[in-house]
Amino acid sequence: MNRQLTRHRLEGLSCPVCAAKIEDRIKESGLKGRIDFSSQSLILENEDLDRIQRIISSVEPGVRIVESSDRHNRLRTLIPILVAGSVFLLASIVDDFLHGQYEILEYSIYILAYVIAGSRVLSKAFRNAVKGRFFDENFLMTVATVGALLIHELPEAVAVMLLFNIGEFFEGLAVSKSRKSILALVDLKAEMVSQIIDGKIISVKASEIRIGDSFIVKPGERIPVDGVVVAGDTWLDVSHISGESRPVKVARKSVVYAGSINTSGLIEVEATASLEKSYTSRMLQMVEDASSRKATTERLITRFSRVYTPIVVLSAIFLALIPPLLFGGNFAEWIRRALILLVISCPCALVISIPLGYFAGIGRASKNGILIKGSNYLEALTMIDTVIFDKTGTLTEGRFKVTEVTLLNGKPMEEVLGFAAAVESYSNHPIARSIMEFVSSNGLNTKKFSVSGFSEHPGKGVTAKVDGKTVGLGNQKLLKDFNLIPPYNGSQGNVFLVVDGRLLCVMKISDSLKSDSKTAIDLLRRQGIRRIVMLTGDEDAVANSISQELSLDDYGSGLTPQGKLLRLEELAKSGRRIAFVGDGINDAPAIIRANVGFAMGNAGSDAAIETADVVVSNDSPLQIPKALAIAEKTRSIVIQNIIFALGVKGLFIFLGAFGLANMWGAVFADVGVTMIAIVNSLRILSDKLNT
Numbered sequence: 001m002n003r004q005l006t007r008h009r010l011e012g013l014s015c016p017v018c019a020a021k022i023e024d025r026i027k028e029s030g031l032k033g034r035i036d037f038s039s040q041s042l043i044l045e046n047e048d049l050d051r052i053q054r055i056i057s058s059v060e061p062g063v064r065i066v067e068s069s070d071r072h073n074r075l076r077t078l079i080p081i082l083v084a085g086s087v088f089l090l091a092s093i094v095d096d097f098l099h100g101q102y103e104i105l106e107y108s109i110y111i112l113a114y115v116i117a118g119s120r121v122l123s124k125a126f127r128n129a130v131k132g133r134f135f136d137e138n139f140l141m142t143v144a145t146v147g148a149l150l151i152h153e154l155p156e157a158v159a160v161m162l163l164f165n166i167g168e169f170f171e172g173l174a175v176s177k178s179r180k181s182i183l184a185l186v187d188l189k190a191e192m193v194s195q196i197i198d199g200k201i202i203s204v205k206a207s208e209i210r211i212g213d214s215f216i217v218k219p220g221e222r223i224p225v226d227g228v229v230v231a232g233d234t235w236l237d238v239s240h241i242s243g244e245s246r247p248v249k250v251a252r253k254s255v256v257y258a259g260s261i262n263t264s265g266l267i268e269v270e271a272t273a274s275l276e277k278s279y280t281s282r283m284l285q286m287v288e289d290a291s292s293r294k295a296t297t298e299r300l301i302t303r304f305s306r307v308y309t310p311i312v313v314l315s316a317i318f319l320a321l322i323p324p325l326l327f328g329g330n331f332a333e334w335i336r337r338a339l340i341l342l343v344i345s346c347p348c349a350l351v352i353s354i355p356l357g358y359f360a361g362i363g364r365a366s367k368n369g370i371l372i373k374g375s376n377y378l379e380a381l382t383m384i385d386t387v388i389f390d391k392t393g394t395l396t397e398g399r400f401k402v403t404e405v406t407l408l409n410g411k412p413m414e415e416v417l418g419f420a421a422a423v424e425s426y427s428n429h430p431i432a433r434s435i436m437e438f439v440s441s442n443g444l445n446t447k448k449f450s451v452s453g454f455s456e457h458p459g460k461g462v463t464a465k466v467d468g469k470t471v472g473l474g475n476q477k478l479l480k481d482f483n484l485i486p487p488y489n490g491s492q493g494n495v496f497l498v499v500d501g502r503l504l505c506v507m508k509i510s511d512s513l514k515s516d517s518k519t520a521i522d523l524l525r526r527q528g529i530r531r532i533v534m535l536t537g538d539e540d541a542v543a544n545s546i547s548q549e550l551s552l553d554d555y556g557s558g559l560t561p562q563g564k565l566l567r568l569e570e571l572a573k574s575g576r577r578i579a580f581v582g583d584g585i586n587d588a589p590a591i592i593r594a595n596v597g598f599a600m601g602n603a604g605s606d607a608a609i610e611t612a613d614v615v616v617s618n619d620s621p622l623q624i625p626k627a628l629a630i631a632e633k634t635r636s637i638v639i640q641n642i643i644f645a646l647g648v649k650g651l652f653i654f655l656g657a658f659g660l661a662n663m664w665g666a667v668f669a670d671v672g673v674t675m676i677a678i679v680n681s682l683r684i685l686s687d688k689l690n691t
Contacts, residue, residue, distance in 0.1 A: 008042045008049070010035070012062040020355070022059050029055055058131065061123055081165050084117035088158050095155070110154040118145065118161035137346050140309065144342035148663055151336055156663030160343055163671035167348070170678055193224045196268070206275045213271045217262045226277075227269035229254045234265035238618070312345040319657060333659070340656040343666035344649055353641040353677035360684040361634030367685075369617035370627045371601070377613040380596050381631035383577045387529050387624065388568060388590070390582035391536035391546060392430060393600060395517045395621060398583070400434035404508035408487065416505045420497050422449035423464045423473050427456060431495060431509055435473075438507075457481075458586050459537035459560040461495070472498040475539055477558065479503070511542075513549065520621035521550050527628055531576065535564045537586065561586040568593055581624055598624060629689035637684055641677040648673050 013019055019035040026033045032045040033052060042065060044052060049065065056063050091109040098106035115122070118141070125142040141164060148157035195204045196214040206224040209215065214230065217223055223236075233251035238260045247263055250256055256269060320338035324331045358375035365372045372378050392398045407416060421439045424432035454464040460481070461474015472478050476486055479496045484503055486496070495507045524532055534555040536543050543557035556567050568590050571578055580587070580594035588611045591597030599612030600619040609615055616623040652669035655661035661669075 006044050008044070008065045010042050010056075011064045011066045013060070018060045018063070022056050022063065025055050025059050026052065031055075058127065061127060062120055077165075077169055080116055080119065081162065081169060084113050084158075084162055084165070087113035087116060088155075088162060091158070092155060107149075107154065110158055111149070114145070114149065114158045114161055117158060117165055118142075121161060121164065137309070137348050140312065140342050140346045143313075144339045144346075144666075147335065147339040147342075151332060151339070153336070153339075153663050156667065159664070160667050160671065163667060163675075164348075167352075167671050167674045167678070170675055194218070209271050210274060211271055214268060215271070216266060216268050218266055219262055219264055221262050223256050223258055223260045223262065223269065225258050225271050225275050226273040227256055227271045229256060230268050230270050232265055232267035234267050235263045237261040237263050308345075308347055312342065316341045316345075336663075337656055337659055340661060340663055340666040341653060343663065344652045344656055344661070344669040346670045348670065348674045350642065350645050350677075352674060353645070353681050354638055356678060357634060357638040357641060357681040357684065360681050361630055364634075364685050365627060365630050368623070368626055368630070370623050370630070371615040371617065372627070373613050373615075377596055378631050378634055380577075380613075381579070381628055382635045384579045384596060384628065385529060386531040386533070386571055386576040386578045387524055388533045388535055388571070388578060388580045388594070389621070390564075390580075390584065390587050390590075391534055391538060391543065392511065393583040393619070394581055395534065395546065395550065396511045396513055398430045398511065400431050400509050400511050402434055402438035402507050403510050405438075406506045406508075408503055408505055411504050416497060418449060419466055419469075419471050419499055419504070420473055420507075422451050422466045423454070423462055423471050426451065426454040426464065427462050429456075429462075432462070434509060435495075435507065459558060459563070466499075469500050472496075513546065514621060516620055516622045518550055520625055521552070523622070523625035524628075527625055527632075529628075531571075533567075533571070535559050535567055535590070561589050564590045565593055579624070581621070583619070598627075626689065630684075633687060633689060634684055637680055641680055644680075645673050645677055 013022075013035075023033070023035045031052065034043050035041070042052070042056075053065050056065070087109065091106070091113055094109070095106065098109075121138050121141050125138040128138065141160065145157040145160050148154075148160070192203050193206050193209055194201050194216045195209065196202075196216065201216060209225050215224070215227075217234075219234070229250050229252055231252065233249070235247040236250055236256065238248050238257070248260075250267070255272075256267075258273075258275075316338040319341055320331075320335045323329045324334050355375075358378055361378050362372050362375060365378075372381075389395050405413070405417075407413060417435075417439050420435055424435045449466045450468075452465045454462065456462050457474065457478060459477065461472060461478040463470070463472045463478075465471070472482055473495060475495065479486060479498065482498045482501055484496075484498065484501075486494075487503065487506065495509050496503060497505045497507070521532055531553045534543065534547055534550075534552050536555070536557055537559055538557060540557040543555045546552075547555040556563070559567065564587070568578060568580060572593075572595075578594045579596045579598060580590045581598040581600075582588075582591055583600035587599075591599060591613075592611045596614060597612045598614045598616060599609045601609060601615040601617045614627055616627075649669055652661050652665055656666060
């Protein structure tokens with residue numbers, strides 16, 4: 001059977017724990033599907049939709065598969081709260097008058113408010129009980145509140161259900177706020193494109209654009225797919241995809257990315273990628289995949305709640321029966337204490353606030369142009385003590401420029417550079433692009449060559465057969481492979497062209513540090529990173545110069561991809577927790593091996609971006625300390641929520657067992673703590689970072 005993935009919208013899914021339960025049940029049923037909580041989507045592989053819906057309904061009756069999202073879903077959640085709240089207020093006002101003589105009417109009004117407020121919880125508890133699944137928060141809430149009604153704790157029973165719903169409503173708001181940060185990218189996709197066909201401008205779907213197609217982008221429009229400007233100039237708003245608030249100037253030959261907004265002039269763009277392969281689409285896919293990778297703390301809390309709930313129920317039964325049976329106490333009093341224990345012990349604050357905390361952390365990072373592919377990587381970032389940087393395109397601009405050409409052996413410039421251009425036209429390396437740009441910008445009339453046997457030698461250069469001649473272009477290491485000696489020392493940044501064993505020219509290639517590299521290194525130092533290293537395939541003179549300028553702890557030069565990997569593994573064996581930051585295909589092995597791998601999203605190769613755990617949208621080294629700061633803030637708030645929830649619940653459990661806490665105290669220990677934890681989690685989205 002062919003592997004076919006389909007995506008469906010889910011309505012009524014506002015709880016990350018609920019999403020995890022649905023996903024677990026789908027997998028337990030032997031089906032292939034997962035929940036993308038960030039976009040409220042269900043991703044299936046060749047599965048029966050009706051069967052999946054039955055599974056979803058058995059776990060969360062309020063969640064449905066729909067064709068499109070319902071914008072009024074939050075309002076429908078709010079209406080029962082408002083109605084139940086109004087009935088509850090009425091019952092509270094007439095309570096003294098009805099109590100005693102009109103007790104049946106008093107019960108009726110409270111029970112009406114209770115049923116309206118608790119319909120979802122009661123429905124879930126009943127459905128789960130029928131299927132033999134008793135131990136969850138819905139069961140705890142139902143047993144505790146029904147018991148409270150039976151012992152005439154009417155206002156408290158209604159308040160528990162009402163406040164629980166209010167808590168879920170605020171949780172939905174919190175999730176929505178986090179989701180907006182994560183899915184700001186969704187709105188970056190342009191639906192229609194003004195394509196140029198035979199000199200005419202025709203409106204077509206963005207999905208129909210192919211590599212090489214030309215289209216225009218008017219002021220106010222979004223760039224639909226990645227491309228290169230071929231005519232015109234303008235300023236682009238890239239804030240949504242990179243976190244950069246300042247407009248970016250683009251002109252002819254400028255690379256532009258899908259999702260950028262044209263703010264001023266008209267530009268013509270030639271597509272360099274299809275819609276599916278463009279920057280925005282790739283980033284969206286990474287965000288959607290992130291929800292399936294959970295932090296260790298999340299997994300522990302999920303397992304903890306499964307064990308914790310039955311222990312609480314058994315403890316409540318013990319508290320209700322053993323003391324009066326052994327010591328002759330009042331059954332009603334001990335049952336009341338047991339019911340209070342059930343309400344206090346509901347694990348909602350933990351099972352809701354912790355996933356929400358990590359979700360908010362990923363949302364904060366996305367808002368800043370940092371795409372973290374899962375909360376497990378967000379957690380791993382807090383343990384990093386060593387950061388390894390690639391050089392080209394990571395710490396340096398990666399925009400190489402040919403600044404000097406020295407001809408040898410008397411060959412004319414056109415012929416020499418013709419050989420160089422013929423070989424480099426098959427390479428995507430930044431140095432290759434710089435040579436091609438030099439040839440083009442100088443208008444050299446190079447003839448076309450027949451090229452075969454092209455081969456790239458990482459850390460050295462490239463070779464090929466050009467018109468039957470063996471051509472090599474690279475650094476001193478490649479020169480040694482041809483048994484040649486550099487014509488002079490101090491060859492920093494030099495590229496040598498060899499044709500049939502003869503050295504024909506030396507090209508001086510320059511690169512420069514990114515303006516924020518030094519600041520990024522200083523911030524990492526202040527954050528407590530113990531060791532900062534640079535590994536590069538470039539020669540030692542270049543690497544040493546940059547290492548000294550940035551005050552790095554160490555560097556490695558002339559390294560192949562395997563060499564970088566070996567240096568990284570040496571550090572890992574010493575017990576270091578390593579983040580590797582790179583952008584090229586040659587960095588992919590090290591990115592995979594690191595505890596956390598970073599890739600530069602704009603200039604980075606597909607291999608680096610796909611294998612990375614974190615993708616930096618604007619290619620700025622400053623995003624590395626920012627990612628670490630967001631991770632640290634997230635962990636701090638998650639730990640606060642755990643300590644606060646367990647501390648308050650532990651205190652009230654103690655007070656409740658000894659009859660020192662009433663049902664209102666229990667309501668605070670459950671719903672109040674949950675709401676405080678939710679609000680605390682939202683601080684991740686707005687608090688200042690330690691950078």
